[in-house]
Amino acid sequence: MEDISWQDIRKVIVDFLQQRLTNNANYKSEVTKLDKAKQANDVSAINESQQKINDLVKRFDFETWMEDAATRRISWITIGSHISRGIHPSSPADDVNYFAQNQPVTSNYVSSATPSTLSINCSGNAAALDIFSLLNQFVKDDLTLLQLIIQNHPAILPALSDDEQKAAVYLANLKKAIFNNFDNPKASELNKQLYWPNSQDTYLSGVDNHYRLLIPLYPSSLCHLVYQKVQTRFSDENKKAREQRRIKGIEHQSYFSFHHLAVVKLGGSNPQGVSQLTCNQGGRNFLLPSMPPKFEKSPFPTITKAQETIFTNSMQYFCRFGFRLLFDMVQAPKNNVEERDNRKDAFAVILSLLLKYARHIQKTMPAGWSRDYSLKFNQKLWxxxxxxxxxxxxxxxxxxxxxxxxxxxxxDFAFWIQNALVKKFENIQQQFSDPEFMEWRKELSAAVKASQRKKEGIF
Structure with a gap:
């Protein structure tokens, strides 16, 4: 940046003015008329067209244009990243340029400080938007005239005028528009306004000045970046990648796709009345879906850090179909063959669900998770x-x-089964004694051995 001279900046301004003159509709028309008048040798028409051309050339003369732009018309526009008219297109309130302020070094949320570069915006009288166009001209190494003014580059002042006093006035007026040095900052009744408590402890007290008035402005620069990102879906590369996704035998490329977009139109038929970036977007501003996430509840019981065993009521509910078969077996008339088969079916359901749960925990939880839990050590090992x-x-x-x-x-497993049966059948709880306890242990032991033979990795 140090190698930028005032001559470099002056050349950018002069070239910009020359381009503006060349593209001026009246200038083009008069040049055409002058050529025709010369061909017809019409002296009167030649003089008339030449005079109008000279007036236009003088109008776009460097010193003339700079004096008009930087002393009169600069007050017609405001430059900012957050605009008031984005909230309401008729709001006369001031805009704010976030880039001319001290920005946070780190942030834990998405804001205008998150992107490394953002487009600056401008609102106001359309007759002065050419000043904004000049400020966005690149001088060198992707540095614009606007950025050089914000960085207070020493070459800016002499580049604005050969007269030092005029140059100082021009620069002061430009900085006033860029840095939002409002003499009397103003809001509008058309803006949203929020009262925010200054103190959590005393905001209910009767003391004055415990609230701060917040007036949110539209983050047009950030919204413009979002708009540009969304528009990449219409790029040639994105279209090609989308078309080729069904073609077999070729390498597929990733592509952008945005679903459930909403569009807000700002400014109606005159989006330029809102801001320059809004005009560039045709007034369209995209809204991304802000619906709450859909959480799918896991079918498996959760393990809290305080619980000491997985054999809980929640686990019984998870294995409820097996327990229902087990309870039906106890209530049914005694038949040794049927009782044995029903018990086998009940424990098959309970154990299959229990092993499914264990496999889920082993695969989804990170290694060492049990260090912070109060489970029995044998269950942590499992x-x-x-x-x-x-x-x-x-x-x-x-x-x-x-x-x-x-x-x-x-x-643990046998004790869990025994407690469930005792709680369910309090009138016959004496039947669930040591022999039954040993049978339930054998059921889990058999399931462990079967799982080990199949090399399922659960044990």
Whole structure:
């Protein structure tokens, strides 16, 4: 940036004015008339057209244009990243230029500070928007005249005029528009206004000045970036990638697709009355869907850090179909063959769901998760087997490989079944004694051995 001279900046301004003159409709018309008048040798028409051309050339003369632009017409526009008319197109309130203020170094939420570059915006009288166009001209290395003014580059002042006093006035007026140095900042009744408490402790007290009045402005620069991102769906590359997604035998490329978009039109038939960027967007502003996320409840019981066992009422509900068969078996008339078959079916359902739950925990939970939980150690060994591969878990690995924890697991399972039956059948709870307890242990033991033979990895 140090190698930018005032001559470089002056050249950008002069070239811009020359381009404006060349593209001026009246200038083009008069040049055409002058050519025709010369061909017809019409002296009167030649003089008339030449005079009008000279007036236009003088109008776009560097010193003339700069004096008019930087002293009179600059007050017709406001430059900012957050505009008032985005809230209401008739709002006369002031805009704010976020880029001319101190910005946060870090932020935990998306805002205008998140993108590295944003387009600046301008609102006001359309007859002065050419000043904004000049400020957006690039001088060198992607640096615009606007950025150089914000950075207070020393070459700016002499580039604005050969007269130092005039140059100082021009620069002061430009900075006033860019930095929003309002003498009397104003809002409007058309703007939304919020009273925000200054203190959480005293905002209900009767003391004055415990509220701050917030007036949100439309973040047009950030919204313009969103608009540009959404518009990439119509790019040639995106269209090609979308068309080729059904073609087999070629390498597919990723493409953008935005669903459930809403469009807000600002400014009606005159979006330029809102701002320049709004005009560039044809008044359209995209709204991304802000619906709450859809959470799918897991069918598996959760494990809290405080619980000491997985064999809880929640697990019984998860295995409820198996317990229903088990309860029906107890209530049914005694028949040894049917009783044995029904019990087998009930435990098949309970154990299949229990092993499915264990597989889910082992696959979805990270290795070592059980360190922060209060589960019995034998259940930690069962549900967190990957923990044995972590550093500093030699004792855990040794006990896991030894396998004695499975015996304790059988007892927990049998105790769980016994408690469920005792609670369900209080009048015959004496029937659920040690022999039945041993049978229920055997049911889990058989399931463990079957799973190990199949090499399911659950045990």
């Amino acid at each position: 549900l967190d087997p990957k923990r044995s591969n972590l550093g500093g878990e030699q004792d855990f690995k040794q006990k896991y490989d030894k396998g004695e924890w499975i015996v304790e697991l059988e007892k």
